[in-house]
Amino acid sequence: MTYPPSMAADKSESSSVLELIAAAKSGDRKSLAKLITFAENTPEEFKELDTNSNSHVVGITGSPGVGKSTTVNALITYLRARDKSIAVIAVDPSSPISGGALLGDRIRLTEHFLDPGVFIRSLATRGHLGGLSASTALTIQLAQLAGFDYIIVETVGVGQSEVEIMKHAETVVVVMAPGMGDGIQASKAGILEIGDIYLVNKSDRDGAQETAKELEKSLHLSPRRGKWQPVILLGSMEKQIGIEELVKTISEHHEVL
Numbered sequence: 001m002t003y004p005p006s007m008a009a010d011k012s013e014s015s016s017v018l019e020l021i022a023a024a025k026s027g028d029r030k031s032l033a034k035l036i037t038f039a040e041n042t043p044e045e046f047k048e049l050d051t052n053s054n055s056h057v058v059g060i061t062g063s064p065g066v067g068k069s070t071t072v073n074a075l076i077t078y079l080r081a082r083d084k085s086i087a088v089i090a091v092d093p094s095s096p097i098s099g100g101a102l103l104g105d106r107i108r109l110t111e112h113f114l115d116p117g118v119f120i121r122s123l124a125t126r127g128h129l130g131g132l133s134a135s136t137a138l139t140i141q142l143a144q145l146a147g148f149d150y151i152i153v154e155t156v157g158v159g160q161s162e163v164e165i166m167k168h169a170e171t172v173v174v175v176m177a178p179g180m181g182d183g184i185q186a187s188k189a190g191i192l193e194i195g196d197i198y199l200v201n202k203s204d205r206d207g208a209q210e211t212a213k214e215l216e217k218s219l220h221l222s223p224r225r226g227k228w229q230p231v232i233l234l235g236s237m238e239k240q241i242g243i244e245e246l247v248k249t250i251s252e253h254h255e256v257l
């Protein structure tokens, strides 16, 4: 597959897009990366993307430091061992620097950078939240076109912006950790409404059971939703404890959808 050398000025932009799409579909990651940048800058070029995809879009959200990136890392390790391909989209609504150093540190996926079955992209705010949410949606669509088995969207925080971004995920995993005031966190920002799966991480630490119990009570009090009842799991993603159960529950949710 020949890779377009540049978005040459004499070519129409849409023919470049078509070439890049064809290359991305055939597995060229550089073309996919270029397409995403292109979509961030000129989303209007991408109005009629036809994504007829088998990817499962999984959102991972939760307060800073609960272990979201560690969870993503554990998922990648588990799924790669089963020959699944994964795109990770790390979204930081608080940072204006796309792909900035802060986000690089936060995603902690360096061990997967050289794996061709893993594609990692970060997105950050460029002005308004609506733009970020839209570019997240487009990036997901492009990753779907490229045919990844799983597309994982990680967002930092539990504010309204994360709730907005998580609307693009089919299955939402809310990560919590003991001793981080999650009782208070859970009561705000719609966290009790968005999670399909609640993962109480750091179960190797004191208080994980209590956090899970408190969460169960709060979920009980919140309005019921559809045919899927939110599931609470305990685990330690750093120690790869509970990862199998997490993947199983993610798949079960996908089947129910």
Ligand SMILES: Nc1nc2c(ncn2[C@@H]2O[C@H](COP(=O)(O)OP(=O)(O)OP(=O)(O)O)[C@@H](O)[C@H]2O)c(=O)[nH]1
Binding pocket: 062, 063, 064, 065, 066, 067, 068, 069, 070, 071, 106, 107, 108, 156, 157, 201, 202, 203, 204, 205, 235, 236, 237, 238, 239
């Ligand atoms: N004890 C323990 N520590 C963990 C576990 N999982 C993650 N951590 C630690 O928690 C800290 C934060 O983990 P991250 O995965 O970076 O958390 P995050 O939610 O992605 O953080 P932000 O992206 O900054 O919001 C790190 O120091 C991890 O080593 C766990 O299962 N047990």
Ligand SMILES: [Mg+2]
Binding pocket: 068, 069, 070, 106, 107
């Ligand atoms: Mg992180």
